[in-house]
Amino acid sequence: MEFLLDTVELNEIKDGVEHLPLAGVTCNPSIVKKTAPKDFFAHMREVRKIITDERTLHVQVVAKDSDTQLKEAEAIFQNIDPEVYIKVPVDWEGLRTIRVLKEAGYNVTATAIYDLMQAYEAMAAGADYLAVYVNRVGSMGGDPYDLISNAETRIAMDDYSCKVLGASYHSVQQVRDSLNAGAQAVTVPLSILKATYGNVNIPTAVDTFTKDWESVYGAGVNLLKL
Secondary structure (H helix, E strand, C coil): CEEEEECCCHHHHHHHHHHCCEEEEECCHHHHHHHCCCCHHHHHHHHHHHHCCCCEEEEECCCCCHHHHHHHHHHHHHHCCCCCEEEEECCHHHHHHHHHHHHCCCCEEEEEECCHHHHHHHHHCCCCEEEEEHHHHHHCCCCHHHHHHHHHHHHHHHCCCCEEEEECCCCHHHHHHHHHCCCCEEEECHHHHHHHHHCCHHHHHHHHHHHHHHHHHCCCCCHHHC
8 A cells, every 4th residue: 555645845745755654756737737846857856855766756748649758758757867657648649658668668657547448558558557536537427446446456367567546636535435445556635644634533532641641740741751
């Protein structure tokens, strides 16, 4: 099970690295727009410094045609590093890009998956991650968790090494349901991951522990002051 952050906001990434069992960081043009760095590649190199090479970094191509996508991928490798996972939307042109990049030995994340056939074709093309758009699939009347489950079943059946990466989240419940459906990874905004701890019972329990302890040993006394 892997938790990734869907952001390029540096302070959020620093917070995530410090507190979470973080496996990586993902972004797409819409995520980049929220932060709008003036120098994109310099900014992404800063992201890499924060997460180090121990975590994965997923950066999306922008072009719509495969030939240009492949040139963009080369620019990403040259300006960030060759270990970046190139995110490629799974359409007709993107499928070719995925196949060519994998044949060359690069890391690839297939993204914008709304349909199980997209997932099947991307995994057959060699993609390392399959990014299923959970909230968007559900908003269109589909069942994203059935899609995830079926994709994971096929991965196991045919012994593929790729992972389903749940994406496009609006709630903690969607993340939980994706993992329960078998997703091996999820990429989530930091605000949603933090919302897990918005349950008032959690700080109440912590406060109760503190009060009970201090009733015995005195206010402000912790284990270091005994």
